[in-house]
Amino acid sequence: MSWEAQLRKEKPDIKETEERLNRFLRSSILAPFIVGDHVPRSSSQECTRGLIDTISNDAILQLVMQYLKNQKYDASLAILEKESGIPYSGLSAEPCRLTAVARLATIVSDNIVSLALDKSPEAAKDLAHYLTKLDPTSSSLFSQELSSWSEFASNQDGLICDNTDPPSLSPSLMPYIQELITHSYVAPTIPCHVSAASFERIVQLMAGCGERDEQFNLMIIRTYPLYLSPMTFLSLLFDRFHIPPLPDVPLSCVKQVIKKIQQSIISILFNLLDHHFTSLDLEAVDLLRVFIDNVLSKYYRESAKKLREKLEEERSGVDPTQDLISMRSDVPTIKLQAEKEETSSGGIRSGHFDSPHFTTLPTSRPPTINDVSEQALAHHLCVRDQMLYKSVQLNELFKQQWTFPNASVVSPNIVKMTKTFNSTCMIVQSSIKSSTLDEKDRELIIPYWIRVGSLLLEAHNFHSLFAVVSGLISAHSEHEAMFARISTHKRKLFESLKTRVSSQSGFKAIRSALDALPASTSAIPYIGIYLTDLVFVDECHEDMVEDETAKAELINLEKCALYNKAFTSVLKFNRAEDYDTRGQGFDVGIEWLMKDLLHSDE
Amino acid sequence: MPKRILKIIVLGNASVGKTSLMTQYVNRKFSIQYKATIGADFMSTEAVIDDDRITLHIWDTAGQERFQSLGASFYRGADACVLVYDITSARSLTSLDVWRDEFLVHTGGKEETFPFIVIGNKCDKEEERTVEKERAELWCKSKRGKPIEHFECSAKTGQNVHEAFLHVTKLALEQDTSDAQEVFIPEHIDVDHDTKPDQGGCGC
Secondary structure, three states: OOHHHHHHOOOOOHHHHHHHHHHHHHOOOOHHHOOOOOOOHHHHHHHHHHHHHHOOHHHHHHHHHHHHHHHHHHHHHHHHHHHHOOOOOOHHHHHHHHHHHHHHHHHHHHHHHHHHHOOOHHHHHHHHHHHHHHOHHHHHHHOOOOOOHHHHHHHOOOEEEOOOOOOOOOHHHHHHHHHHHHOOOOOOOOHHHEEEEOHHHHHHHHOOOOOOOHHHHHHHHHHHHHOOOHHHHHHHHHHHHOOOOOOOOOHHHHHHHHHHHHHHHHHHHHHHHHHHHHHOOHHHHHHHHHHHHHHHHHHOHHHHHHHHHHHHHHHOOOOOOOOHHHHHHHOOOOOEHHHHHHHOOOOOOOOOOOOOOEEOOOOOOOOOHHHEOHHHHHHHHHHHHHHHHHHOOHHHOHHHHHHOOOHHHHOHHHHHHHHHHHHHHHHHHHHHHOOOOOHHHHHHHHHHHHHHHHHHHHOOEHHHHHHHHHHHHHHHHHOHHHHHOOOHHHHHHHHHHHHHOOOHHHHHHHHHHHHHOOOOOOOEOOOHHHHHHHHHHHHHOOOEEEEOOOOEEEEEHHHHHHHHHHHHHHOOOOOOOOOOOOOOOEEOHHHHHHHHHHHOOO | OOOEEEEEEEEOOOOOOHHHHHHHHHHOOOOOOOOOOOOOOEEEEEEEEOOEEEEEEEEEOOOOOOOOOOOHHHHOOOOEEEEEEEOOOHHHHHOHHHHHHHHHHHHOOOOOOOOEEEEEEOOOOHHHOOOOHHHHHHHHHOOOOOOOEEEEOOOOOOOOHHHHHHHHHHHHHHHHHHOOOOOOOOOOOOOOOOOOOOOOOOOO
16 A cells, blocks of 8 residues: 555554654654664665655655654653653753754644645644644743634734635644744735735735735736835845744744745746836846845855846846837838739738838829728738837836826836827828818728728727727718718728727727737737726725724725736737738838827827 | 706816816715726716706716827717816816817817816815916806806815816706707616626716
8 A cells, every 4th residue: 555545544554654654764854863673774774765755745744643643742752862862851951852852843843834824724733732742842832822813813913804714724723823923924814815904914925935826926016116116125025035033933943934935035026027127227126136146046046047037138128118219110111002912912910021122102292191002001000009019018007107297208108109099090080181182082091991990900909990990980070971972881891890999888899809809819909998997996096095903004905906907908918929020111101101100299 | 757867078188187076076985995897988976956866977088088089979968068177287277278179079069058167176285286266267257158167176185076066967957958969878887897886886
């Protein structure tokens, strides 16, 4: 019968368990405590080697328990005494005895914590019980009736929980856990149940020794700038990393907890660089580098190396605030109408441009929008919009700052997206109104834009689609006669496009369409919707919440969650594949069109 | 008598505090229990005028002011318009001309008869004031048509907010009576399938 199977038996064979344990113990940290000739040391050597590799922590733990049970408490002491040659009953020997017990306690107490957190309260309780018996001086730590768990839950300062039920841990374990919590080692509750907390508590929730709640951590990483500067946030994380050992507990007892906390901090730092690097100012980046080089590299060399690489990679990345004009040289330009035959097959995404082609427009007349094919224009809009959209950073979306007078500094890409939207909208309108159009061109211009719109819809570019449709709607009211002359088919198409971007019911049509697309799709949302959501989140929810019992102000985590939800929607497609950018032709015809987009001032 | 529904739209530059004013009026007081249902067209509240219960739908452009996309559905069927400026920003007052014109263009409304009111928000920030009350009143008087009432309010403290909205409701009611145009506004808006209908009677 296998080890695991044996252990799972309701009434394990104590004799056999003991023997196996002894074999294991001889080669382990507990070896000094084992005496007695009933298992010859030599025979244990060969069979333990394999065991150490395969035995799980839980198995060790159960073995230790069974061993102690079997030996009874007195027997354990006797073994210890015999092994070390020190009479433990004497007061003078206290320090030595404690040292010995502490070594045993290392394994046992580490497992208490992990068992408690793995929701095996009964096993943990039993272990706590034995540990207390083994070490009478630890009774003050483990068995004092400090408070009941429920009292503890209701008296926590720095937290407001939706769920006031105490976690399902065994009450006899609580004093021990209580001690850890008092010293901020263990987060007392599940993060998603917390509706308000102080930032110190939030960091404890992020980096506790329980299972990490990645969603919660991501939410905080995205929203912390609402409350803290990057420097303060990093300082809190680093303080948590340097969590001190408990004064009354042997370091070995909390070693595992500390390790878990530190690993959580490292994971948070990786996430921070990955998702929100631009929120870090230069000072914060310096602080982070000092931490990585001076602290992290001592304890976690591999993580430090990776983190440093990540930091450098992010730093050398493209500056997201760079001017659109300087980006323009990278924007694939579009083809002219003359090449329509080559390019018109398929939609925008599959639009395929084989070779660079240089064409100049006739200089005898100003180029008109009809010099550019619908496919080419729609394709260009998609590539340009996507480039801007992917440049949008989280920190442009806080506190309605895109509406501030200095919006072009604090929310540069949002401002550019607004401008391109408005310019597209204006171009549609003005091209229809244009006095230079002859009657024949006038007939063509509305269907032209409708076709562009339907191509944008195919490409899921709701940003420009909405701009084009808005332009058409505005023009419609002024030029009803022109609209009346378009074909039934085009009119139907126009109506259908209007439905797809209708503002009815809070833009339900656009929201559902975007929600239905997987995040890997090349798509561009109309971000205005989410900007409105963000205004409501910002204005309808208080930043801080009063904690009546503690008479303190706590961070409103519900607000953070709503912010995070809107962020998720805004940025949903920003890691999707790029639109096809193989068209490399240079086109002067588009210049006049683009200059409005680039330089238009509201 | 059928339930009266009035549509009021709130216009003004970004960050003058339109949404704050609305939430102050509709919800009166912020609290942790209040969960804004985001994604609906308007906030809804009830008012009682001369023993009549009236449902107000207040429409706001929050966050999208700079997108030239406010469609016809936003303006269609409005019974009154609240123009909001910020007493600490002179530019926000001058912009009201643009907003008023925009409104009239979209609704094809008659300047002479359409009810507007003007709210100067943030009057709790007296020390930062750059727009004197007289100046705003002068702006109101310079407009043709129905006299435009001017209110100075604070969305933060709630000062005068209720009075201003009560006034505009009365104006809208008069407009609605004189202009008995049918306006279809759905009773219930369920927009964001993730969010539950809120408990506060507000559909913002």
